[in-house]
Amino acid sequence: MLNPLIEQFIDDLWSTKGLSDNTLSSYRTDLAHFERFVLSRRKSLIEVDCLLIRDYLTYRFDKQFAKTSTARLLSSLRRFYGFLVISKMMTEDPTALIESPKLARKLPDALTEAQVDSLLSEPNVDDPIERRDKAMLELLYATGLRVTELVSLTMDQISLRQGVVRVMGKGGKERLVPLGELAIAEVEQFIKTARPELLNLKQSDVLFPSKRAQMMTRQTFWHRIKLYAARAGINSHLSPHTLRHAFATHLLNHGADLRVVQLLLGHSDLSTTQIYTHVAKARLQQLHQQHHPRG
Numbered sequence: 001m002l003n004p005l006i007e008q009f010i011d012d013l014w015s016t017k018g019l020s021d022n023t024l025s026s027y028r029t030d031l032a033h034f035e036r037f038v039l040s041r042r043k044s045l046i047e048v049d050c051l052l053i054r055d056y057l058t059y060r061f062d063k064q065f066a067k068t069s070t071a072r073l074l075s076s077l078r079r080f081y082g083f084l085v086i087s088k089m090m091t092e093d094p095t096a097l098i099e100s101p102k103l104a105r106k107l108p109d110a111l112t113e114a115q116v117d118s119l120l121s122e123p124n125v126d127d128p129i130e131r132r133d134k135a136m137l138e139l140l141y142a143t144g145l146r147v148t149e150l151v152s153l154t155m156d157q158i159s160l161r162q163g164v165v166r167v168m169g170k171g172g173k174e175r176l177v178p179l180g181e182l183a184i185a186e187v188e189q190f191i192k193t194a195r196p197e198l199l200n201l202k203q204s205d206v207l208f209p210s211k212r213a214q215m216m217t218r219q220t221f222w223h224r225i226k227l228y229a230a231r232a233g234i235n236s237h238l239s240p241h242t243l244r245h246a247f248a249t250h251l252l253n254h255g256a257d258l259r260v261v262q263l264l265l266g267h268s269d270l271s272t273t274q275i276y277t278h279v280a281k282a283r284l285q286q287l288h289q290q291h292h293p294r295g
Helices: 004-017 021-040 050-062 067-086 113-121 128-143 147-151 181-199 218-231 242-253 258-265 275-279 281-291
Strands: 164-168 174-178
Touching (some): 004 021, 021 067, 113 242, 128 164, 128 218
Antiparallel strands (some): 164 174
Protein backbone atom coordinates (compact mmCIF):
# COMPACT_ATOMS: atom_id res chain seq x y z
CA MET A 1 0.00 0.00 0.00
CA LEU A 2 1.37 3.41 -0.99
CA ASN A 3 2.37 5.83 1.77
CA PRO A 4 -0.39 8.45 2.40
CA LEU A 5 2.18 11.25 1.98
CA ILE A 6 3.00 10.00 -1.51
CA GLU A 7 -0.71 9.69 -2.32
CA GLN A 8 -1.30 13.30 -1.22
CA PHE A 9 1.60 14.41 -3.39
CA ILE A 10 0.31 12.49 -6.43
CA ASP A 11 -3.19 13.88 -5.90
CA ASP A 12 -1.74 17.39 -5.76
CA LEU A 13 0.17 16.83 -9.02
CA TRP A 14 -2.95 15.52 -10.70
CA SER A 15 -5.15 18.42 -9.57
CA THR A 16 -2.70 21.32 -10.02
CA LYS A 17 -0.42 20.24 -12.87
CA GLY A 18 -2.68 18.03 -14.99
CA LEU A 19 0.10 15.49 -15.56
CA SER A 20 -0.52 12.34 -17.58
CA ASP A 21 -1.17 8.95 -15.98
CA ASN A 22 2.21 7.72 -17.25
CA THR A 23 4.04 10.61 -15.56
CA LEU A 24 2.14 10.15 -12.30
CA SER A 25 2.94 6.43 -12.40
CA SER A 26 6.64 7.25 -12.74
CA TYR A 27 6.48 9.46 -9.64
CA ARG A 28 4.75 6.69 -7.69
CA THR A 29 7.38 4.13 -8.72
CA ASP A 30 10.34 6.39 -7.92
CA LEU A 31 9.02 7.39 -4.51
CA ALA A 32 8.00 3.83 -3.59
CA HIS A 33 11.53 2.59 -4.37
CA PHE A 34 13.03 5.39 -2.32
CA GLU A 35 10.73 4.69 0.63
CA ARG A 36 11.78 1.03 0.69
CA PHE A 37 15.39 2.15 1.05
CA VAL A 38 14.43 4.67 3.77
CA LEU A 39 12.53 2.01 5.73
CA SER A 40 15.55 -0.31 5.53
CA ARG A 41 17.43 2.42 7.43
CA ARG A 42 14.65 2.55 10.04
CA LYS A 43 13.57 6.02 9.01
CA SER A 44 10.34 7.52 7.68
CA LEU A 45 9.97 9.81 4.66
CA ILE A 46 9.68 12.93 6.84
CA GLU A 47 12.85 11.96 8.77
CA VAL A 48 14.98 11.94 5.64
CA ASP A 49 17.99 14.26 5.56
CA CYS A 50 20.62 15.17 2.99
CA LEU A 51 22.98 12.38 4.13
CA LEU A 52 20.36 9.68 3.68
CA ILE A 53 19.61 10.86 0.16
CA ARG A 54 23.33 10.81 -0.64
CA ASP A 55 23.48 7.25 0.74
CA TYR A 56 20.66 6.28 -1.60
CA LEU A 57 22.38 7.83 -4.59
CA THR A 58 25.57 5.94 -3.66
CA TYR A 59 23.55 2.74 -3.39
CA ARG A 60 22.16 3.29 -6.88
CA PHE A 61 25.64 4.02 -8.22
CA ASP A 62 26.98 0.77 -6.70
CA LYS A 63 24.07 -1.15 -8.24
CA GLN A 64 24.95 0.45 -11.61
CA PHE A 65 21.59 2.09 -12.19
CA ALA A 66 21.56 4.30 -15.29
CA LYS A 67 22.41 7.95 -14.65
CA THR A 68 19.27 8.96 -16.52
CA SER A 69 16.99 7.00 -14.17
CA THR A 70 18.83 8.35 -11.12
CA ALA A 71 18.47 11.91 -12.43
CA ARG A 72 14.74 11.32 -12.95
CA LEU A 73 14.39 9.88 -9.44
CA LEU A 74 16.20 12.85 -7.91
CA SER A 75 13.84 15.15 -9.79
CA SER A 76 10.92 13.22 -8.25
CA LEU A 77 12.43 13.63 -4.77
CA ARG A 78 12.94 17.37 -5.26
CA ARG A 79 9.33 17.82 -6.25
CA PHE A 80 8.06 15.57 -3.45
CA TYR A 81 10.02 17.29 -0.69
CA GLY A 82 9.21 20.71 -2.13
CA PHE A 83 5.55 19.75 -1.74
CA LEU A 84 6.10 18.62 1.88
CA VAL A 85 7.83 21.90 2.75
CA ILE A 86 5.12 24.04 1.11
CA SER A 87 2.50 21.94 2.92
CA LYS A 88 4.38 22.60 6.21
CA MET A 89 4.88 18.88 6.84
CA MET A 90 8.64 19.50 6.86
CA THR A 91 10.65 22.61 7.64
CA GLU A 92 13.66 21.91 5.39
CA ASP A 93 14.09 20.37 1.96
CA PRO A 94 16.67 17.54 2.22
CA THR A 95 17.34 17.68 -1.54
CA ALA A 96 18.40 21.35 -1.50
CA LEU A 97 22.15 20.63 -1.32
CA ILE A 98 22.11 17.58 -3.61
CA GLU A 99 23.63 18.06 -7.07
CA SER A 100 22.06 16.31 -10.04
CA PRO A 101 24.24 13.76 -11.86
CA LYS A 102 25.82 15.15 -15.00
CA LEU A 103 24.39 13.48 -18.07
CA ALA A 104 25.90 13.15 -21.50
CA ARG A 105 23.57 14.87 -23.94
CA LYS A 106 21.98 12.13 -26.01
CA LEU A 107 21.07 13.07 -29.55
CA PRO A 108 17.70 11.81 -30.77
CA ASP A 109 17.77 9.05 -33.35
CA ALA A 110 16.50 10.46 -36.65
CA LEU A 111 15.76 8.78 -39.95
CA THR A 112 16.86 10.29 -43.23
CA GLU A 113 14.18 11.68 -45.51
CA ALA A 114 14.70 8.72 -47.86
CA GLN A 115 14.20 6.27 -44.97
CA VAL A 116 11.01 8.06 -43.93
CA ASP A 117 9.71 7.80 -47.52
CA SER A 118 10.44 4.06 -47.48
CA LEU A 119 8.75 3.59 -44.11
CA LEU A 120 5.64 5.54 -45.09
CA SER A 121 5.35 3.66 -48.40
CA GLU A 122 5.42 0.23 -46.76
CA PRO A 123 1.81 -0.28 -45.54
CA ASN A 124 -0.54 -2.05 -47.96
CA VAL A 125 -3.48 0.36 -48.33
CA ASP A 126 -5.78 -2.43 -49.55
CA ASP A 127 -5.73 -3.85 -46.02
CA PRO A 128 -7.92 -1.86 -43.54
CA ILE A 129 -5.42 -2.17 -40.70
CA GLU A 130 -2.48 -1.17 -42.86
CA ARG A 131 -4.54 1.66 -44.37
CA ARG A 132 -5.05 2.90 -40.79
CA ASP A 133 -1.32 2.54 -40.05
CA LYS A 134 -0.45 4.42 -43.24
CA ALA A 135 -2.67 7.33 -42.16
CA MET A 136 -1.18 7.26 -38.65
CA LEU A 137 2.41 7.28 -39.96
CA GLU A 138 1.68 10.14 -42.35
CA LEU A 139 -0.02 12.13 -39.58
CA LEU A 140 2.82 11.42 -37.14
CA TYR A 141 5.49 12.60 -39.56
CA ALA A 142 3.42 15.61 -40.64
CA THR A 143 2.81 16.86 -37.10
CA GLY A 144 5.55 15.55 -34.80
CA LEU A 145 2.97 14.34 -32.26
CA ARG A 146 3.99 12.13 -29.39
CA VAL A 147 2.78 8.55 -29.93
CA THR A 148 0.52 8.84 -26.88
CA GLU A 149 -1.04 11.98 -28.39
CA LEU A 150 -1.53 10.21 -31.72
CA VAL A 151 -3.28 7.07 -30.48
CA SER A 152 -5.60 9.06 -28.19
CA LEU A 153 -6.85 11.41 -30.94
CA THR A 154 -10.62 11.61 -31.31
CA MET A 155 -12.69 12.59 -34.33
CA ASP A 156 -13.45 16.06 -32.98
CA GLN A 157 -9.74 16.86 -32.58
CA ILE A 158 -9.04 16.90 -36.30
CA SER A 159 -10.39 19.23 -38.98
CA LEU A 160 -9.50 18.08 -42.48
CA ARG A 161 -11.24 21.12 -43.96
CA GLN A 162 -9.05 23.51 -41.99
CA GLY A 163 -6.06 21.17 -42.15
CA VAL A 164 -5.26 21.19 -38.42
CA VAL A 165 -5.23 18.82 -35.49
CA ARG A 166 -5.95 19.98 -31.94
CA VAL A 167 -3.67 18.23 -29.46
CA MET A 168 -3.82 18.03 -25.68
CA GLY A 169 -0.18 17.67 -24.67
CA LYS A 170 1.76 17.32 -21.43
CA GLY A 171 0.40 19.26 -18.49
CA GLY A 172 -2.97 19.63 -20.21
CA LYS A 173 -1.58 22.21 -22.65
CA GLU A 174 -3.50 22.46 -25.89
CA ARG A 175 -1.91 23.30 -29.24
CA LEU A 176 -3.01 23.44 -32.88
CA VAL A 177 -0.72 21.71 -35.38
CA PRO A 178 -1.13 22.11 -39.16
CA LEU A 179 -1.37 19.09 -41.46
CA GLY A 180 0.29 18.70 -44.84
CA GLU A 181 -1.64 17.75 -47.97
CA LEU A 182 -0.43 14.13 -47.94
CA ALA A 183 -1.49 13.61 -44.33
CA ILE A 184 -4.91 15.18 -45.01
CA ALA A 185 -5.44 12.94 -48.04
CA GLU A 186 -4.41 9.76 -46.19
CA VAL A 187 -6.55 10.47 -43.12
CA GLU A 188 -9.51 11.37 -45.33
CA GLN A 189 -9.21 8.09 -47.28
CA PHE A 190 -8.90 6.14 -44.05
CA ILE A 191 -12.03 7.73 -42.55
CA LYS A 192 -14.03 7.05 -45.72
CA THR A 193 -12.93 3.47 -46.31
CA ALA A 194 -11.02 1.55 -43.64
CA ARG A 195 -12.35 3.13 -40.44
CA PRO A 196 -15.95 1.88 -40.93
CA GLU A 197 -14.56 -1.64 -41.57
CA LEU A 198 -12.53 -1.57 -38.36
CA LEU A 199 -15.49 -0.30 -36.34
CA ASN A 200 -17.82 -2.94 -37.86
CA LEU A 201 -20.98 -1.00 -36.90
CA LYS A 202 -19.66 -0.24 -33.39
CA GLN A 203 -19.64 3.32 -32.09
CA SER A 204 -16.36 5.02 -31.17
CA ASP A 205 -15.01 8.57 -31.28
CA VAL A 206 -11.40 7.31 -31.49
CA LEU A 207 -9.87 8.51 -34.74
CA PHE A 208 -7.66 5.45 -35.24
CA PRO A 209 -9.45 2.50 -33.60
CA SER A 210 -8.11 -1.00 -33.14
CA LYS A 211 -9.79 -4.10 -34.58
CA ARG A 212 -11.91 -4.11 -31.41
CA ALA A 213 -13.08 -0.54 -32.04
CA GLN A 214 -11.05 0.67 -29.06
CA MET A 215 -8.17 3.08 -28.60
CA MET A 216 -4.90 1.47 -29.63
CA THR A 217 -2.13 1.34 -27.04
CA ARG A 218 1.10 3.16 -27.78
CA GLN A 219 2.95 -0.15 -27.37
CA THR A 220 0.85 -1.70 -30.13
CA PHE A 221 1.55 1.17 -32.50
CA TRP A 222 5.25 1.00 -31.66
CA HIS A 223 5.23 -2.67 -32.72
CA ARG A 224 3.52 -1.65 -35.96
CA ILE A 225 6.29 0.89 -36.67
CA LYS A 226 8.95 -1.77 -36.12
CA LEU A 227 7.09 -4.13 -38.47
CA TYR A 228 7.11 -1.63 -41.33
CA ALA A 229 10.71 -0.63 -40.65
CA ALA A 230 11.77 -4.28 -40.92
CA ARG A 231 9.82 -4.71 -44.14
CA ALA A 232 11.42 -1.56 -45.54
CA GLY A 233 14.90 -2.81 -44.64
CA ILE A 234 15.57 0.04 -42.20
CA ASN A 235 18.22 -1.12 -39.74
CA SER A 236 18.64 2.16 -37.84
CA HIS A 237 17.86 2.15 -34.13
CA LEU A 238 14.20 3.10 -33.72
CA SER A 239 12.26 4.45 -30.78
CA PRO A 240 8.58 5.33 -30.33
CA HIS A 241 9.56 8.96 -31.00
CA THR A 242 11.58 8.24 -34.18
CA LEU A 243 9.15 10.04 -36.51
CA ARG A 244 8.76 12.91 -34.04
CA HIS A 245 12.53 13.35 -34.10
CA ALA A 246 12.56 13.11 -37.91
CA PHE A 247 9.81 15.73 -38.11
CA ALA A 248 11.82 18.21 -36.03
CA THR A 249 15.16 17.50 -37.65
CA HIS A 250 13.88 17.68 -41.22
CA LEU A 251 12.06 20.96 -40.52
CA LEU A 252 15.29 22.48 -39.21
CA ASN A 253 17.24 21.07 -42.14
CA HIS A 254 14.88 22.92 -44.47
CA GLY A 255 15.28 26.21 -42.65
CA ALA A 256 12.43 26.24 -40.11
CA ASP A 257 12.79 28.62 -37.16
CA LEU A 258 13.63 26.88 -33.88
CA ARG A 259 10.81 28.62 -32.02
CA VAL A 260 8.27 27.46 -34.61
CA VAL A 261 9.47 23.87 -34.12
CA GLN A 262 9.18 24.39 -30.36
CA LEU A 263 5.52 25.39 -30.72
CA LEU A 264 4.73 22.50 -33.04
CA LEU A 265 6.33 19.94 -30.72
CA GLY A 266 4.60 21.37 -27.66
CA HIS A 267 7.83 22.01 -25.75
CA SER A 268 7.41 24.54 -22.95
CA ASP A 269 11.16 25.17 -22.80
CA LEU A 270 13.18 26.13 -25.88
CA SER A 271 16.23 24.31 -24.49
CA THR A 272 14.35 21.02 -24.97
CA THR A 273 14.02 21.76 -28.67
CA GLN A 274 17.61 22.94 -29.08
CA ILE A 275 18.90 19.37 -28.98
CA TYR A 276 17.61 18.99 -32.54
CA THR A 277 20.01 21.67 -33.74
CA HIS A 278 22.80 19.22 -32.92
CA VAL A 279 21.19 16.60 -35.13
CA ALA A 280 20.87 19.11 -37.96
CA LYS A 281 24.43 20.42 -37.49
CA ALA A 282 25.93 18.33 -40.30
CA ARG A 283 23.33 19.67 -42.73
CA LEU A 284 24.03 23.27 -41.62
CA GLN A 285 27.78 22.76 -42.08
CA GLN A 286 27.18 21.36 -45.56
CA LEU A 287 25.06 24.40 -46.52
CA HIS A 288 27.75 26.72 -45.16
CA GLN A 289 30.46 25.01 -47.19
CA GLN A 290 28.33 25.18 -50.35
CA HIS A 291 27.14 28.77 -50.12
CA HIS A 292 29.52 30.79 -47.93
CA PRO A 293 32.24 32.69 -49.84
CA ARG A 294 34.90 31.28 -47.54
CA GLY A 295 33.17 27.96 -46.84
